[in-house]
Amino acid sequence: MEKIQQYLEHTLLSPTAGYGDYDRLVAEARQYAFLxxxxxxxxxxxxxxxxxxxxIQVVTVIGFPLGYQRTExxxxxxxxxxxxxxxELDVVLNLSAVKSGAWDWVKIELVRLAESIHQAEKIFKLILETAYLNDDELQRLCEMCGAYGVDYAKTSTGFAPKGAEIECVRKMRSWLPAHVGIKASGGICTFTQAKAFIEAGAERIGTSSGVAIVEESLKQTNT
Incomplete structure (x- = not known):
C-alpha cells in the first residue's frame, strides 16, 4: 500500500475546538503530509x-450535521x-426527504449542488449517513450519485449512532459506478481499520486520528 497519509483527511469538527486546535491541525497536516x-x-x-x-486539500462540511436545511x-x-x-465540499444528504420518498426532490438538490460546486472546479462529496439507510435506500442513492454529479459518496458525519462499516463500504463499491469514489468516515481510529476500509473500496478516509494512524503505519513498516 502507498503511504497511508495519501488517503487521509485529517479531521477536526468538534464544536468546542478553538484557535490553538486548528493551529495544531495545520502543523500536523504539514508534518505528516495528509491528503x-x-x-x-x-x-x-x-x-x-x-x-x-x-x-493539502481544504475540505469543509455543508448542511452539517443533519442535512435537512433548504437547498438554497x-x-x-x-x-x-x-x-x-x-x-472540497462534504454535503449532508437530506435524509428526511429520502425517508419521505421524495426522490425527485433529492435529485434536484444533487443536481443543483453539483452544478454550483463543479462550476468552481471543486469536489462534491455527499454524506449519506449510512447508519440510517436500509439497503434499498443505499443502493438507490449510490445510483443517484453516479447519475447526478457526486464525486465521492461518504459514509457518515461521525454524529450518528454508528459510523463506517466494512460491509457497507463493500456494498457501496458494488453499487457505485467506477467514477464515483468512497470516503469512509466515522469511528476509524487505527491503521488496521483504515487499511481494511481501503481494501474494501474506499479511496478516502476521514478521521480525527490521522496522526495515530500514520504513526501506527510507520511502526509496522519498521518492524
Whole structure:
C-alpha cells in the first residue's frame, strides 16, 4: 500500500475546538503530509491561508450535521465556503426527504449542488449517513450519485449512532459506478481499520486520528 497519509483527511469538527486546535491541525497536516484537512466552514479561510504553500486539500462540511436545511441554504453555504478557499465540499444528504420518498426532490438538490460546486472546479462529496439507510435506500442513492454529479459518496458525519462499516463500504463499491469514489468516515481510529476500509473500496478516509494512524503505519513498516 502507498503511504497511508495519501488517503487521509485529517479531521477536526468538534464544536468546542478553538484557535490553538486548528493551529495544531495545520502543523500536523504539514508534518505528516495528509491528503487533506476537514474543518468547519468558520475555519476554512484561516486554514486555507495557513496551508497556501502546500498541496493539502481544504475540505469543509455543508448542511452539517443533519442535512435537512433548504437547498438554497446549502447553496449559500457552498458559495461562502468556495469564496473562503474550500477545495472540497462534504454535503449532508437530506435524509428526511429520502425517508419521505421524495426522490425527485433529492435529485434536484444533487443536481443543483453539483452544478454550483463543479462550476468552481471543486469536489462534491455527499454524506449519506449510512447508519440510517436500509439497503434499498443505499443502493438507490449510490445510483443517484453516479447519475447526478457526486464525486465521492461518504459514509457518515461521525454524529450518528454508528459510523463506517466494512460491509457497507463493500456494498457501496458494488453499487457505485467506477467514477464515483468512497470516503469512509466515522469511528476509524487505527491503521488496521483504515487499511481494511481501503481494501474494501474506499479511496478516502476521514478521521480525527490521522496522526495515530500514520504513526501506527510507520511502526509496522519498521518492524
Amino acid at each position: 487533506g484537512v476537514c474543518v468547519p466552514p468558520y475555519w476554512v479561510k484561516k486554514v486555507k491561508r495557513d496551508l497556501r504553500d502546500t498541496a 441554504t446549502k447553496l449559500d453555504e457552498v458559495k461562502y465556503a468556495l469564496r473562503d478557499g474550500a477545495d
